[in-house]
Amino acid sequence: MTRSVKPSLYISVDVEADGPVPGPFSMLSFGAAVAGRQDGAGYEPADPEEHTFYRELRPVSEDFDPQALAVSGLDRDRLVAEGCEPAVAMAQFGAWVEEMRAAHGGAQPVMCGYPAPYDWMFLYWYQVRFTGSSPFGHSGCMDMKTLYATKAGVPLRAVSKGTMPRELLSRRRHTHHALDDAIEQAELFSNLMMWPGV
Numbered sequence: 369m370t371r372s373v374k375p376s377l378y379i380s381v382d383v384e385a386d387g388p389v390p391g392p393f394s395m396l397s398f399g400a401a402v403a404g405r406q407d408g409a410g411y412e413p414a415d416p417e418e419h420t421f422y423r424e425l426r427p428v429s430e431d432f433d434p435q436a437l438a439v440s441g442l443d444r445d446r447l448v449a450e451g452c453e454p455a456v457a458m459a460q461f462g463a464w465v466e467e468m469r470a471a472h473g474g475a476q477p478v479m480c481g482y483p484a485p486y487d488w489m490f491l492y493w494y495q496v497r498f499t500g501s502s503p504f505g506h507s508g509c510m511d512m513k514t515l516y517a518t519k520a521g522v523p524l525r526a527v528s529k530g531t532m533p534r535e536l537l538s539r540r541r542h543t544h545h546a547l548d549d550a551i552e553q554a555e556l557f558s559n560l561m562m563w564p565g566v
Contacts (some may be wrong), residue, residue, distance in 0.1 A: 380416065381399070381438050381491055385440075392431055393429060394428045396451070399420065400550050402446055413561070425454050426450075426451035458494055469503075483512070486550045494563055519564075535559070
């Protein structure tokens with residue numbers, strides 16, 4: 369007797385922040401794109417531009433690392449005045465994830481990132497801090513670097529986009545705009561999921 373497998377809905381998330389950790393520093397923007405759905409029959413990629421989410425946030429502290437801020441090119445002073453309140457943005461994002469889950473047959477949402485630990489750290493902290501919970505639970509996260517290392521049979525620290533076969537990479541540019549990068553990484557994720565490995 370085979371157990372039924374609950375499907376997973378993979379959502380690529382990219383975060384732009386002004387420092388190395390949440391709390392003392394702030395998540396300034398984040399983007400999300402539905403990458404695809406997996407069930408017992410396999411993985412089905414989605415059009416990563418079809419279902420997306422993007423917000424720019426008001427900083428939660430006065431501290432920031434100028435080098436980290438420069439990566440995104442976001443105007444921190446503008447975000448202090450005009451950025452979305454984190455509690456509002458996190459509630460809207462949670463509702464969007466739930467909408468995507470329902471639209472994909474109740475599949476369990478899984479955040480995926482490249483690399484996931486940094487983006488997950490900020491996203492999870494913000495979700496729990498401002499809404500009390502995460503739509504991904506406490507562990508619904510997949511790291512694309514780990515996925516590639518496992519399929520390629522190479523050490524994790526040897527992995528970079530430059531070491532991957534070109535056909536796995538997205539055709540889109542990595543711009544450091546959170547939504548652009550979430551879409552780019554959703555395409556990479558689908559390519560990795562469908563790649564048989566070596």
